[in-house]
Amino acid sequence: MIDVKNLTKRYGRMVAVDDISFHVDAGSIVGFLGPNGAGKSTTLKILTCFLSATVGKVTVAGHDVLSESVAVRQKTGYMPEAVSLYGEMRVGEYLMFRAGLREIPRRARRGAVEGAAQRCWLLQPEDMMRRRLGELSRGYQQRVGLADVLLHNPPVLVLDEPTIGLDPAQIRSMRELILSLRGDHTVILSSHILAEVEQICDYLIVIAGGKIAASGTPEALRKSVTGPSRIVAEVKGDPDAVMRGVGAMKGVRQVDQAAHGNWLRITIQGDENSDHRAEVAKLAAEKGWPLRELRKEVGSLEDFFIQITYKQSVQAAGEVSRL
Amino acid sequence: MRKTLILARRELAGYFFSPMAYVIGALFLLASGMWFFHAIFRSGHEASLRPLFEAMAYIMVFATPLLTMRLVSEEFRSGTIETLMTAPVTETQVILGKFLGVMGFYLALLAGTGFFLVLIAVYGQPDGGVAVMGYLGMVLLGAAFVSVGLFASTLTPYQLVAAIVSIAILSVFAIMMQLLTIHSPEPWNHLAAQLNTMTYFKDFSRGMFDTRGWIFFGSATALFLFLSVKMLESRRWR
Known part of the structure; x- marks a missing residue:
């Protein structure tokens, strides 16, 4: 469903993503795991056509992100790390606007908006759909962002740090929601918290310093890292x-x-x-x-992850001192 | 086209929710109203709309940049650009949608000056041709000014910088070229006259239908809209 080959992204002289390749099968939930600044968000932004790769080929749902960018965006839903919304718009109005951009036929729009709002617990309290986006709390804004992504029921969902800023109850419902998408949707989500992705994901890709440090199912990873x-x-x-x-x-x-x-x-x-x-x-x-x-x-995945994070920070410190 | 209109509608609705737009609108109407009562609406004065249109054109040098400064800058600053550009819309649709949105508000602003037209028609016999061509000229000039402002706002996430850049560009063509036409030596004053926005606008405000004006404002609009699209596209590569 998602195929990434030799992807490299440079910002000026800084290399954010360094020659990574991976493949995601249809219907699976894949976790992108890595410390802050590892290149997770950059990779996800390239998958969703927000940024262009410096080198490499990326295909999503059979379309090339560069030459068929609109087709890719039609088939994906991307929730950015910090969901930002137009503060002056109302929740319902915003979702209708997004539904229009997603090419949902006029007649089906209201139904799509209501369906997505229900899935993302936006129908409670009653006046939620009429509230202004600028007045919502962080958690509710996150839900609006998620509802927006589910509007057109896309085959591929890309969620950048979906649980950041949520309270524990919301984290649990977010997890359940993501699990309910399994099978019909291909989900790729990022996180820097291991425990979170370990429970949801079928496959983990650990990324550090712009490179893939390890990948595999959570069980396989755990076995391979037990030192x-x-x-x-x-x-x-x-x-x-x-x-x-x-x-x-x-x-x-x-x-x-x-x-x-x-x-x-x-x-x-x-x-x-x-x-x-x-x-x-x-x-x-x-x-x-x-x-x-x-x-x-027994060496845990957590230890392994901390080790990688530590290595990256040591490397970064080394690079800084060399400059 | 449908998505362009959806984007334009959101943009236009945004203006009606923004206090800034009301302040600019009020200031524009106040300034043109003061000019109207000072220079035209007096006994003994000619019942002509020409001075009003010319004054409005100069006010627009400062008013349109304030209307357009937030268009793309604000999307960059708040981060909404990320959700916008990952939806299946092209850069051209986004720019055209924003352009049409502002033009909607601009037309509403112009409609507000219709009040002066009514007043002068009640107390005198204004030239209908001047009124029609004057408004047409205002629309063409507005389209060109708005596209300059739109371009400036694709350059920076800071609204203030966008406003200053577009006021600077517009001042060069609307004010500086006029001075250069008068003060610069032989071949250069001709060039300056060709680039002077107000030369073309004055034809309209005199009630003339001049194709040079159509071409000048039309091509300026097309050029700056094109540059805006390219600027927005270049974001992906940086």
Whole structure:
């Protein structure tokens, strides 16, 4: 449904998106994940014909974004990161205006507007459709933006940070709404919050520093990023003796310790697939050290994501210092 | 065409909600009214509309930029340009829609001066030909001025900058060219006379049907609308 090949976008000398390629199948929900400034919004703006690529070929719903831009825009609905609206217009009036631009026949317009408003919870309170856009709260403006996107029931939906500025209840209903679009629509959404996209998306594309850092289903990603195991234990005992005892175990790469009150917290980095929990318990029992915690930590997607974000910021800092 | 009209309607409705448009409209009517009562509507004066049209043309040098300054600038500043340009509309439709929208408001403003026409018809015998051609000239001049203002507002997200740029461009053609016609040496004064907006407008305000005026204002309108479209298109590449 969406096909991106060797896409590069430069703003002057700054490279925002650096030679990325990906493909999105029809009917799937794809999450674009990355720290701020990673190039997510730029990519989405190119998909929706708001910006032109410097290099590369992008096709959406079978149309080229450059040569058949109007056809692409007819088949997509794009909700920008910060939804901005004409403050002087009323909600209903604005949606009718947008429906006209979307080539919805005059007779079908009112029905389309009402349908979209209902899906986006705009019919409550009763006078909502008559309120001025400039007077709406952030959350309601977001809903109007979403209703606008759903008006013409487009096959492709591009949502840039759809849940930003919403309260927790609204985030949940937004999530349900996006999930209800699965199958009929191809949805591509961006976020810098992992937990959010992990739940909704069939496929994740992690982007950092303008490049694709990883991509795959959430499960596949989680498997691929689980690094070496880590064991955390809290014992009471002589720090030197503990370090010596643990350090002598087989397959231990690194041991760190930190005082927690009068307990000693040790973190053991082991080889891949190693598990030192039994040995630690045995050692503590032998030496008579009280043991109050012993657990294995598995590298999460979150860790991986933070790692990428960290790498990007280090790189950016490096580039700045080189300038 | 349908989308152009939808865009034009929204733009026109926007004017009727904007306090700025009312202030400009009121000032325009006040200034032209003062001129009307000072220079025309007096016993002993000729019942001619010519001085009124010429005064209105000069007022428009400052009034139209204030009407057009927000057209595209405001879309850039508020970010609505993003939703607008990702809808299936072309740059040409957007520019033409905005142009027609302002022209709608401009015509409403001109209609307001019809009051003077009624007054003078009651108390004297004005020349009907001057009235018709004068208004026609005002419409053509307005179209050219509005397209200059529209172009200026595609250049910047700041309304004030857009207004200053368009007042500058209009002043060059409406005021400076007139001075250059008088003060510059031989071949240049001819060139300045050819570029002087008011030379062409004066033909209309005298009740003449002059094709040079049609061509001058028509081509100026087309040129600046074309430049506006190109300017708006160039945004995608920056």
